[in-house]
Structures are given as structure tokens and as C-alpha cells.
Amino acid sequence: MISVMSQNSQKPPSKPFHSPFPNARSEGESDASSEEAKPVHQIAMPEALAGSGALDRLVATARDYARQATADNTNAAYAKDWAHFTSWCRRRGANALPPSPELIGLYIASCAAPEAKAPARSTRALSVSTIERRLSGIAWHYQQRGFALDRKDRHIATVLAGIRRKHARPPVQKEAVLAEDIIAMVATLGFDLRDLRDRAILLIGYAGGLRRSEIVSLDHGKDDTLDSGGWIEIQDDGAVLFLRGKTGWREVEIGRGSSELTCPVHALEQWLHFAKIDFGALFRRTSQDNRRVLDARLSDKHVARLIKQTVLAAGIRSDLPEAERLALFSGHSLRAGLASSADVDERYIQKQLGHASAEMTRRYQRRRDKFRVNLTKAAGL
Template structure:
């Protein structure tokens, strides 16, 4: 039982009836409700990643005869050093993965009533050394640009799946959406418990209401210049022929491809769709197929909008929901460099 408690996936068992109160049916039901809310404190994918981080750490501790609880900064310093320079045939982890693992451990310790001080010298100095020796610029996925997305949707048929996938690509591109945001959309507000937002179609376009890491945000997607590339037109066609007026927006289809099922699509479908249509459209055909499959992913849509939209950077930042302009610039693969020449402006 103790081992299960150590390696749990983050179920908030700390939510309980106060010890000073006697349990009752109504209070016990409120405990279940409070636990459901506590589970929603982090995104599902984040919770799964943190669970894997904790499982890896506890397994590492067991193999070395150490106890994961209570938190030991000295032990965690050794752990992250081993992640960067493994003493087995396991591959070394990147700096960003090690930092994510630390976040996962801190989260799990917090769920168990402990505090992990990441600024402790045993952790901070080792991490600083790892960053200094191993840090490198993050590998960025290729951006799907305007001409690319047009070529990609042109490869899709006009059957039910084709209508759905066309709407996914165009809505994802025009909205600058993450793949998880695309598939989490519902037709209307509060349609499903696992909804990540909903859509409101108007005369001038569509408004997406999205639940992000820091709260809700609205994303406006205007109508395009032609029906062939208009994201709102593509969405309307999919909803009409799939007969969707409630529940998940993007769903699996039946085997005969004649009706939409009730099952929400996985975000992995978006990644596979992008990779396949990139290949079918012949984008970056000078590269080997394997390399193209690696370079394009779900984030390619988001980076494509940021790189292609010729508007003030502030509008792109708001559209993508970024807290800083610097984060937005990381997504801009094709922005105009040296548009402002401070060297000449300074008189040189």
C-alpha cells in the first residue's frame, strides 16, 4: 500500500473530511466532488507526464536502495546528474526534459504534503552545471506556411473524413492552436465534462473560447478570401454533413465513412494528419521522408500562423495567448530580420 502511495498518478487523496468532523453521506459526496476539481488543477497530458517522471524517479531510488520520501535535495541532485550522464545504456536526457522532471517531482511532493526547494544548492548547482555543459538551442519544428497549408488541404478528398480533416487543418492553422486545443473543442458551452472550449459561429467568422493554462481566452477566426481555404466555411461543411449540433467538434467516423461517431478524436490524429498531408503535398521534397516526418508536427500549424501573418506582433501574441513577445518570436520562423537597424540609428 505504501508503494502504491509513492507511485500513484497524482490522485488527490489529501482531499478529505476534516479529522475533527464526523463523516456523513453529504460530506463524503463533497469529498468526491472536491477530488474531481483537484484533478482538473493540471492538464491531463501534464498529469500523465508528471506521473511518468515520478515513476522513473521512484524506480531509480529503489534500484539504489534509497527512499523517495521525504524529499532529499542531495538525492535529487544525484538523480538529475545521472539523468544527464547515465551510468547505464539509457540515453542522456536533454536539459529541458530534466527541468520538466524536476517540475514533476515537485508537483508529486506537493501532493504528498512535502515541499521540494529547487533552489537548494544541492539541486541548483548541479542543474546549473548541466545547463552550462549540455544546454543547446531548442529544436524547432518546421512551420507550415500559407502556401503549404493550401497544398495540404488540396490533397484531401471531399468525403466525410476529408471534410473533417480539412476543417482541422484550417481551423488549427488560422487559430494558431495546439493540437490538444483543436480536439478538445465542443460544439457548445458545457456540452461535455472533458471540454476544453467551444465554438461560436457568426456572420464574420468564428469565435473560439479556449481554456488554457492561465484561464480562458477568446480566439477570433475571420472568414477567408475563398471558400476553398476558408476555415469557417470548412468547419460549417463538416458540422453540416456530420450532423453535429452537440458534443465534441471533431470526432471519429464510422468504418464506411458515412457518419460521425460520438468518440472525440485524439490529439495524435492531428499530428499524423499534418505529417501525412505534408508528404502527400510534396512539401520540402528535397529532404528524405524520415526527416520530413520528424520536422513537421502539431506545432507546425501554430508556428506557421505566427510566421505568415503580416500584422503587428502584438496581435499575434494575443492570438496565440502568449504572456510575452519573446515567446511569440520563438514561433516566428520567417520574420523580417534587421527591419530596425539600431547600428545606423545610433549613427554608425
């Protein structure tokens, strides 16, 4: 049984003890809610130094670098994780600070099997992957506040192991957009500004095996914008994309296709020419009358909507109801499509997708020949 730690078992000597339960506060203890609400990335000036304008600017620069240590999407997800956890604590009269492994063990158990009397928004059981992500977000926020959360503590590790054992399911994979599919999808687009842009997005995203966030973060040139996630260089034989991904910077080579109608580099050149883009964000919004290009960078949500829209227009998986077809496809369908359609050595696909392991690449290969190597016959049977 998970026991509750006593006051003596907590060991952050420089900080007052906060019991996870109400009416058990130590003398002189302040409300933890103000500490919970403090922003993260609290880079401060050393106490031994006297403040100055130059040092203040340096502190601001350090804070900006600290914010960029993790991707914006990761920061947003971790913020939601922390907000959910602290809200759960408040509803039960518990303090989120300092970290209590017992309390977090109860929290992840509640996420896997919500109480019947919990608010309606909290009654849905979370998947194992979501619970693990929430635990990562909570640990990250504790670290930003100067605490260390021991995820190997038995109150957390054993509960999480039990949740995995009972509730773990194979991951739900999105349908891959295959070669014949992407050709049919771009055929539904016209040749006005918006369609030229969308054609380039689909073909570049497919041929590069890009995440939707990587597509919209591209700039025309290096260091064009502050929020750039990479840039392009168009050459005679194709285009080279310099991308800042999850695992650091990588180069993605996209060769020219066999037909101008389906060539990703030609589609990109057409978009840049007619949109008159030679600086800044590569993929941008267009005006309502579709006659001019605006400065605003596209949201990555546009890529997901575009894929769903063209899937329907092309009649892909028309054997299914529309709602099911929409649920099958997402931004990751482009990455899975390249991995499933390209008949090349697996190592080249792994490099293109930026995966650290071949095992991750195989998860994207929907049509991979699983019995290419027959160990049964090789063993003499």
C-alpha cells in the same frame, strides 16, 4: 562535493526519517514504497468532522476539482516523471520519501550523464528541458504528498546550473506550415466525411494558431460535454472560439477567408452540416466505411498524423528524404505557420496564440525580419 545529509539535518518533525540509503533506517520506520504508490490529490475530510453522505460527496467533488487543477497531459507527464524517479531510487536501494535534496541532485546528474552499467532504457542522456520538466514533476508530487522540495537548495540548484552550462542547446524547432503549404495540404483532401473533417481541422488549427489538444477539445456549444476544452460561435463575419488553454480562458477570432476553398469557417460549416453535428464534440471519429460520424472525440495524435500525411501528399520539402520530412513537421507546425505567415503587428499574433510575452511569440516566427530595427544605424554607425 555534494554531501549526504545526516539524520539530524532532516526536519519534518511530524514524519519519521527515511534515509536515502539502504540499511540506515530509523527505528520504527516503515517501507516508503507504499507511501510512494499512494495516489495524489488526497483531499480528505477534516478529522474534527463526523462523516456523512453529503460530506463524502463533497470530498469526492473536491478531489475531482483537484485533479482538474492541472491539464491531463501535464498530469500524465508528471506521473511518468515520478515513476522514473522512484524506479531510479529503488534500483539504488534509496527511499524517495521524504525528499532529500542530495538524492535529487544525484538523480538529475544521472539523467544528464547516465552510468555506463545502467539498464539500456536509462543510458540515453536526457536534454536539459526534459530534466527540468522531470524536476518539476517530482516537486509537484512531493507537494501532493504534503512535502516541500526546496529547488534552490545548493545540492539541486548548483548541479542543475552546471547541467545547463554544459549541456544546454538551442531548442529544436519544428518546421512552420506556411500559407502556400496549407493551401497545398488541403488540396490533397477530397470531399467525403473524413476529408471534410480533416480539412476543417487543418484550416481552423492554422487560422486560430491552435495547439492540437485545443483543436480536438472543442465542443459545438458551451458545457456540451464534461471533457470540453471550449466551444465555438459561428457568426456572419467569422467564428469565435472560447478556449481553455494553459493560461486560462481566451477568445480566438477566426475571420472568413477570401476563398471558400481555403476559408476555415466555411470548411467548419461544411463539416458540421454533412456530419449533422449540433451538440457535443466538434471533431469526431468516423465509421470504417466513412458513411457516418461516431460519438467518440478524436485524439490529438490524429492532428499530428494528419499534418505529416498531408505534408507528404502535397510534396512539401520534397528535397529531403521522407523520414526527415516527417520529423520536421508536427502539431506545432500550424501555430508556427500562423505566426510566420501573418504580416500583422506582433501583438495580434501574441493574442491569437495566447502567449504571455512577445518573446515567446517570436520563437514561433520562423520568417520574422530580425533586422527590422537596426540599432547599429540608430546608434550612428
